[in-house]
Amino acid sequence: MRKHSLDRWLLTAVLVVLLSSSSSFAAKKDAKKKKKSNKEVTYDGTSLIIDGKRELLYSGSIHYPRSTPEMWPSIIKRAKQGGLNTIQTYTFWNVHEPEQGQFNFSGRADLVKFIKLIEKNGMYVTLRLGPFIQAEWTHGGLPYWLREVPGIFFRTDNKPFKEHTERYVRMILDKMKEEKLFASQGGPIILGQIENEYSAVQRAYKQDGLNYIKWASKLVDSMNLGIPWVMCKQNDAPDPMINACNGRHCGDTFPGPNKENKPSLWTENWTTQFRVFGDPPTQRSVEDIAFSVARFFSKNGSHVNYYMYHGGTNFGRTSAHYVTTRYYDDAPLDEYGLEKEPKFGHLKQLHNALNLCKKPLLWGQPKTEKPGKDTEIRYYEQPGTKSCAAFLANNNTEAAETIKFRGRDYVIAPRSISILPDCKTVVYNTAQIVSQHTARNFMKSKKANKKFDFKVFTETLPSKLEGDSYIPVELYGLTKDKTDYGWYTTSFKVNKNDLPKKGVKTSVRVASLGHALHVWLNREYLGSGHGSHEEKSFVFQKSVTLKAGENHLIMLGVLTGFPDSGSYMEHRYTGPRGVSILGLTSGTLDLTENSKWGNKVGMEGERLGVHTEEGSKKVKWEKFNGKAPGLTWYQTYFDAPESLNAAAIRMNGMGKGLIWVNGEGVGRYWQSFLSPLGQPTQIEYHIPRSFLKPKKNHLVIFEEEPNVKPELMDFVIVNRDTVCSYVGENYIPSVRHWTRKQDQVQAITDNVSLTATLKCSGTKKIAAVEFASFGNPIGVCGNFTLGTCNAPISKQVVEKHCLGKAHCAIPVNKSTFEQDKKDSCKNVVKMLAVQVKCGRGKKN
Numbered sequence: 001m002r003k004h005s006l007d008r009w010l011l012t013a014v015l016v017v018l019l020s021s022s023s024s025f026a027a028k029k030d031a032k033k034k035k036k037s038n039k040e041v042t043y044d045g046t047s048l049i050i051d052g053k054r055e056l057l058y059s060g061s062i063h064y065p066r067s068t069p070e071m072w073p074s075i076i077k078r079a080k081q082g083g084l085n086t087i088q089t090y091t092f093w094n095v096h097e098p099e100q101g102q103f104n105f106s107g108r109a110d111l112v113k114f115i116k117l118i119e120k121n122g123m124y125v126t127l128r129l130g131p132f133i134q135a136e137w138t139h140g141g142l143p144y145w146l147r148e149v150p151g152i153f154f155r156t157d158n159k160p161f162k163e164h165t166e167r168y169v170r171m172i173l174d175k176m177k178e179e180k181l182f183a184s185q186g187g188p189i190i191l192g193q194i195e196n197e198y199s200a201v202q203r204a205y206k207q208d209g210l211n212y213i214k215w216a217s218k219l220v221d222s223m224n225l226g227i228p229w230v231m232c233k234q235n236d237a238p239d240p241m242i243n244a245c246n247g248r249h250c251g252d253t254f255p256g257p258n259k260e261n262k263p264s265l266w267t268e269n270w271t272t273q274f275r276v277f278g279d280p281p282t283q284r285s286v287e288d289i290a291f292s293v294a295r296f297f298s299k300n301g302s303h304v305n306y307y308m309y310h311g312g313t314n315f316g317r318t319s320a321h322y323v324t325t326r327y328y329d330d331a332p333l334d335e336y337g338l339e340k341e342p343k344f345g346h347l348k349q350l351h352n353a354l355n356l357c358k359k360p361l362l363w364g365q366p367k368t369e370k371p372g373k374d375t376e377i378r379y380y381e382q383p384g385t386k387s388c389a390a391f392l393a394n395n396n397t398e399a400a401e402t403i404k405f406r407g408r409d410y411v412i413a414p415r416s417i418s419i420l421p422d423c424k425t426v427v428y429n430t431a432q433i434v435s436q437h438t439a440r441n442f443m444k445s446k447k448a449n450k451k452f453d454f455k456v457f458t459e460t461l462p463s464k465l466e467g468d469s470y471i472p473v474e475l476y477g478l479t480k481d482k483t484d485y486g487w488y489t490t491s492f493k494v495n496k497n498d499l500p501k502k503g504v505k506t507s508v509r510v511a512s513l514g515h516a517l518h519v520w521l522n523r524e525y526l527g528s529g530h531g532s533h534e535e536k537s538f539v540f541q542k543s544v545t546l547k548a549g550e551n552h553l554i555m556l557g558v559l560t561g562f563p564d565s566g567s568y569m570e571h572r573y574t575g576p577r578g579v580s581i582l583g584l585t586s587g588t589l590d591l592t593e594n595s596k597w598g599n600k601v602g603m604e605g606e607r608l609g610v611h612t613e614e615g616s617k618k619v620k621w622e623k624f625n626g627k628a629p630g631l632t633w634y635q636t637y638f639d640a641p642e643s644l645n646a647a648a649i650r651m652n653g654m655g656k657g658l659i660w661v662n663g664e665g666v667g668r669y670w671q672s673f674l675s676p677l678g679q680p681t682q683i684e685y686h687i688p689r690s691f692l693k694p695k696k697n698h699l700v701i702f703e704e705e706p707n708v709k710p711e712l713m714d715f716v717i718v719n720r721d722t723v724c725s726y727v728g729e730n731y732i733p734s735v736r737h738w739t740r741k742q743d744q745v746q747a748i749t750d751n752v753s754l755t756a757t758l759k760c761s762g763t764k765k766i767a768a769v770e771f772a773s774f775g776n777p778i779g780v781c782g783n784f785t786l787g788t789c790n791a792p793i794s795k796q797v798v799e800k801h802c803l804g805k806a807h808c809a810i811p812v813n814k815s816t817f818e819q820d821k822k823d824s825c826k827n828v829v830k831m832l833a834v835q836v837k838c839g840r841g842k843k844n
Helices: 002-034 072-081 111-120 144-148 159-178 199-221 286-298 343-356 358-363 475-479 604-608 794-802
Strands: 041-043 048-050 057-062 086-090 124-128 189-193 229-232 242-247 264-270 301-310 365-369 375-381 388-394 401-405 408-412 416-420 437-444 455-458 485-494 506-512 516-521 524-530 538-544 549-558 576-582 598-601 632-638 646-650 656-661 664-670 684-687 697-703 714-728 738-741 744-747 755-759 765-775 778-780 783-785 807-811 831-839
Touching: 048 189, 057 072, 057 124, 072 111, 072 301, 086 111, 086 301, 111 124, 111 159, 159 199, 199 229, 229 264, 264 286, 286 301, 286 343, 286 388, 286 416, 343 358, 343 416, 343 738, 358 375, 358 388, 375 401, 388 401, 388 408, 408 416, 475 485, 475 598, 485 576, 506 516, 506 524, 506 549, 516 538, 524 538, 549 576, 664 684, 684 714, 714 755, 755 831, 765 794, 794 807, 794 831
Parallel strands: 057 086, 057 301, 086 124, 124 189, 189 229, 229 242, 242 264, 264 301
Antiparallel strands: 041 048, 365 375, 375 388, 388 416, 401 408, 437 714, 455 632, 485 549, 485 598, 506 538, 506 576, 516 524, 516 549, 632 697, 646 684, 646 714, 656 664, 656 697, 714 831, 738 744, 755 807, 765 831, 778 783
């Protein structure tokens, strides 16, 4: 028994040792798997070379402070689904160091978390350091305190500026290095940028500007981080910086790299135009974007970045002067992170088409033919192989052109490029959209829009303020970016004999350098004035009744953000500059330099923090009785809108001011500044779901203007459940039908045919077909109407293919829509327009 026990004991011991060593081996194996492999990033005249491989890079700008950490995962995931392999972002100095020596890397400022999420999705990162970024961001990303550094001049060969810039740059890059985020450490950062569009201001600084650019280049190069660096819009970028292009059509406007060993990189392809208050709607078509990208890659381009891919929201007071709170909403992912179709899908298909051309583009020899005045052929062949890719371009904006290439005729739509990844098969045309379209809906929330119980607190006009200035103080310097508001008061005496005779009017005249102004005389509100993004200066003038003796003038200077561009930004000024009384018998009374001015910074409500729950208890709120003067705070409570969809508040009935929800700054609104179309530039203001609680959300609004109607505001739920297709029978079938095997482009489906595809988001299904026409329908998604030609069974066919399904494909050909084999309009090239509504059924 003893022997058997000993044997069992020995056997158990051996098993424990074996299991232990096996477990240890497995752990080491897992650790090896998890260990990041260092990647060398180099370049030549063709492309970036990452870990020994050439790459075509499709990048999109997504700025971490313009969305919330809760939104980042879905935005990044959707960007990857759109065919991107790289995310580009600026770093925001005034976000990370709002006060000198006080740093912020939490919440929306958590740059490390943002980059690690990109890495988790298997994507690369381009890091644009600034220090100046522009980006329609207040002060171009430079912190206000920098303006007050003695002897400083921004962005030039200036010792104080360079000292602070170097400290900031090293702080950011050291943080990235500590987290092992550079490709040379196995991380996702493959490319960096120092400075930003410096050529726009370089001439103003002459030799000091050139010295500064050389210094900035040496600064980042000396840190030996193992990544290449670019300077955008800087054709004389010093070695080893790569000069890169910004613009809409870099395939035509970019002179190319300044050395043969540098690749052609496009750092900003503007997907739309940013908007400022007072602007009408603007957009850039996806056909134009696709054309520009195809052209750039056909001319040796290997990297494009869409600025922006997701614009997001300028929360709080972060936008530059006059820039709307909504930013680049017409990007492939809209303000709410939803896919804006067809921009999202058409560019995704473009990336797929270019990937089919990858081998010849990166290893082939370029050749060009010019068969006609408006036509052009660019193709790449790899010597000794069958690898070939061609781009057939038609620059005629009005008519299709036929191009003969290698014995075949190709009809190319007006102003478009067809891509042939094997020099035979057309898989994509930039003007022919076969991806779906969507229209955005703002649905009034049932849950959030219960009767609001508004309470109000009105600011008290200041009396004669303390001050010893004999001219109105400059407004940027007065507010120091702590508030949008600065008070000015003065008094002046008028002799009875100076008062004009009956019928002659006196006026107050204020010449301001911007941005907006409210004026009171003897505590009576005279009105307001404002400039615009293009013309910041304005003159406010109003007839007044003066009294004999002392008169009191009060002005409130209003900012809409700091400037974000131009030279000598540290010497940019704004606010009231000239104040005078007109119409006195003794002549014009100039108050600018003949009166003592008192000043006060900000609103009392700001000082007390009434936009927060705690701060709101520090003032006495009155019940809103339907009418209130300007400079009034409004507060109420609301429940979170139903569903998990994005939410927003529509500011109907309001004038100009600021919004907070649960203490979080939603942004500036300006409903009274109408566009030439007679509408506010922005009506809906995004409230991220992470700002909200299920119940009793605290809404606070500071309203500058009198007699607004807060009862007209409402909360809305945002969706893109209106899904459409608009496909011509002569269009090229989707690129998804094709793949590349070695040097051959092959079909991956048995039947390569043209279809109109529709897909609902999430778990939703097609609940209704709202419009269908195979003929010559007109309009856009959300607003189609019948043309003069229509197949009568169009709706019936679409319902058969799509109703009740999450996605569907409708064959686009005559035989599908002909009834009794009759074509009612034979000489018309047919278009199929379809509009459906997605939903979750009646229960929801």
